[in-house]
Amino acid sequence: MENRNLLRDYLYKEFTHNKGLPSAEAKERVKVLMIKHDKNLFGEKSLAYSLGKRSIVFFCLYFLQDYFVPKEDNLVRELAPVHYDIWAELEKMFIHNTHDKEEFIMCRGIGKSTIIDMALSCWLHCYLKSIYTIVLANLEADAIEFVDKTKKALNNPFIKNTFGELVQPRKRTVNKLELELDNNTKIKAYSSQTSVRGTSYITPNGIFRPTCVIADDYISESDILTDESKQKKYLRWQKEVEDAGDSAVIREGKLLKPATKFVVIGTPLAPNDFIDRIKKNPDYKVFHRSVVDFDIDKYFDNHIQWQTFRNILFDDKRENPLQDAKEYYFANKSTMDFKTIWSRYNCWELAKDYFNKRLAFMQELMCSVENIGDKWFKSNITKPSAQIEENEFTKTMLTIDTAGVKNKNKTRSDYFAFVVGSQSDNGFKYIRKGQLRKFNEFDQYIKHVIDLLKEFEDLTHVFIEKNTYNGLDVERIENEIGKHSSLVKRGITFINEMQRKNKDEKISTIVSDVDNGRIIFCEERVEKEFLDQLMDFSGQQFTLHDDAADCLAEFANRVDEIEVKKEIKSIPRGWLF
Known part of the structure; x- marks a missing residue:
């Protein structure tokens, strides 16, 4: 019924x-x-x-x-209006033939792979609207998952009852990346690393180039590392993927065969990346939806209760600030809830994500990279040294971002950056010392490190990036330690590794922790120049000096990896009887 x-x-x-x-x-x-x-x-x-x-x-x-x-x-889950809007767009494109290319920019978690990739592919091939569809994914695992999901969907009883047994592995080519159907159509998935140049499908009715191309989350972090990598990805799409399609066949003003349709789905990762460039390409119609349809920054900044929620969430004096913040939200839910694009998105979870990782939130859920060039850090928390030192520290380490010595242009040359930080038993991180230095001699740098090791007696680990001195500085520091018995006894561990990770990606992980006071700075021992340089950071492309931000990010991420060895205390034998 x-x-x-x-x-x-x-x-x-x-x-x-x-x-x-x-x-x-x-x-x-x-x-x-x-x-x-x-x-x-x-x-x-x-x-x-x-x-x-x-x-x-x-x-x-x-x-x-x-x-x-x-x-x-x-x-x-019950579908949201946005899902019906997406299907309406696809009807315009594939049924009414209003346009050949469209980009869908949508927030993470909206179900775009199911609502578009799988659903559209099933419809296209049930009705022979596409003879040969190719789907492009970033990873091969994603491509395999798409084929498997589509195969299962085409095998459901409602489709089989109407369209027959379309999936027949014994008669047709069916494997992890190819799905040839019994109505002489084919769906094939590719990873972004695989070339689609010259791809075609041979049928009893002729040879077909792709009649529909779907690119879903086609880019990865490696595609946005440099301007060159962004350009390379976009040019590959134009020269290889778009050229794999076919033009329309029109005779005497009548459309006999539509042009290849191109559907691009994704979320922008950086300004001028593949998704951002497609958005600016006039050949493509753009369907853009964020998790909310209002200015989320203004909303949270001006909402008293959400600001109270934020203060609770980052209160280092509370035993369980996350649970306290959650309870505050549920106690005031009726006045704190806001409208989202779909019921799947929970307001308190969204707020937690926003306050913890705003940049990731803006990128993945608001689909916005327009303000990436703005200053990343909005605020910071400083406290007196005496108050910070009252905490029970579980881990303490020194991180060093090295630079060259004897640089001719001292103004533009990089700084040495030094961070002495500790993690407390309350989960917060305290920057007990932050410095920027430029040295004329290599020995000055070595002496400075030894002085810091002496100053902070609970310091157990030192991280030094290897890119500048290739381990020579670590060797010299260890030799100097050997001259000081008090330092030798501490058994200080050195971590000396090459840095290849994208700086923007690394620094983005600490933005919310700095803004919200989960990383706290010492008023007296974190130098003003260090903190100013940190607060001026606007992304690697737009910032002259990133030494402070880079060094701080190394500390914040690496201190979590340190394993604390607890001292085992002996007990009197008599206690055992």
């Missing part, structure tokens, strides 16, 4: 919305059709078949109902 009602409702929408019939006439038409096709509403060449060809929405809600319709035996 539910399927009949769904069929009836979407037949009515077809007549009223697409054909413009008055409501009464539309109802009468639906009634006539339902009676006429009563014996074949959902089978081969049925009324449902005919309607699904004209409505991707109906196709998804009926033929793929186990993926999109909540039932007692599944855990499917």
Whole structure:
């Protein structure tokens, strides 16, 4: 009965919305059709078949109902208006042929791979709207997952009842990256590292170049490391992927075969990256949705209760600030909730993500990289040395960002940066000393490190990046330590590694911790120049000196990796009896 009602409702929408019939006439038409096709509403060449060809929405809600319709035996969420908007866009593109290229920029977690990749591929190949579809993913694992999900969807009983047994591995090519169907169409998935140049599909009806190309999260972090890598990715798309398609065939003004359709899906990772460039390309229509449709920065900044939530979340004097913040939210839920794009997104979880990792939130959930060139750090917390030293420290380490000595241009040359930091038993991190230095002699640098080791007697680990001196400085420091018995006894551990990780990516991990006071700076011993340089950081591309930010990020990330060896204390034998 539910399927009949769904069929009836979407037949009515077809007549009223697409054909413009008055409501009464539309109802009468639906009634006539339902009676006429009563014996074949959902089978081969049925009324449902005919309607699904004209409505991707109906196709998804009926033929793929186990993926999109909540039932007692599944855990499917109720669809949001945005999902219907996406399907409406696909109908314009593939049914009404209004355009050939579209980019969907959407927030993480919206279900884009299922709602577009899988659903669209099933519709295209059930109705022979695409003979050869290729799907491009970043990783091969993603490509394999897509093929597997699509194969399972095409094997569901609703599709099989109407379209027959399309997946037949014994007769057709079916493997982890290829899905050839029994109606002489094919779906093939590629990772971003695999070339699609010259790809085609041979059928009894001829040789076909890709008739639809879907790129889903096609880029990775390695594609945004430099301007050159961004340019390379975009040019590869233009010269290799777009050229793999075919142009439209038009005779005497009549469209015989549409041009290859291109669908790009993703979230921008950096300004001028592949997604950002496609957005600016006039050939592409753009569908852009964020997790909320308002200025999230202004909202949180001006909302008194969310600011109270933030203060609780980053209160280092609380035993469990996360739980306290959560309880505060639920006590004030009615006045703190805000409208999101889908019920899947929980307001308190979104707020926690925003306050903890704002840059990642803006990129992944607001799909915005427009303010990446702005200063990354909005605020910082400083406390007197006496108050900081009252904490019970569990780990203490020194991180050093090295630079050259005897540089001719002292103004533009990099600084040596030094951070002495400790992690407390409350989970907060305290920067007990932060310095920037320029040395004229290598020995001055070595002596400075020895002085810091003497000053902080609880310091157990030292990290020094290897890129500048290739381990020579560590060797010299260890030799100097050998001259001081008090330092030798401490058994200080040195970590000396080459730094190849993208700095922006690394520094982005500490932005929210600095802004919200989970990393706290000593008022007296963190030098003003160090803190000023940190607060001026606007991304590697827009910042002259990133030494303070880079060194601080190394400490904040590496101190978590230190394993604390607790001292085992002996007890009197008499206690055992």
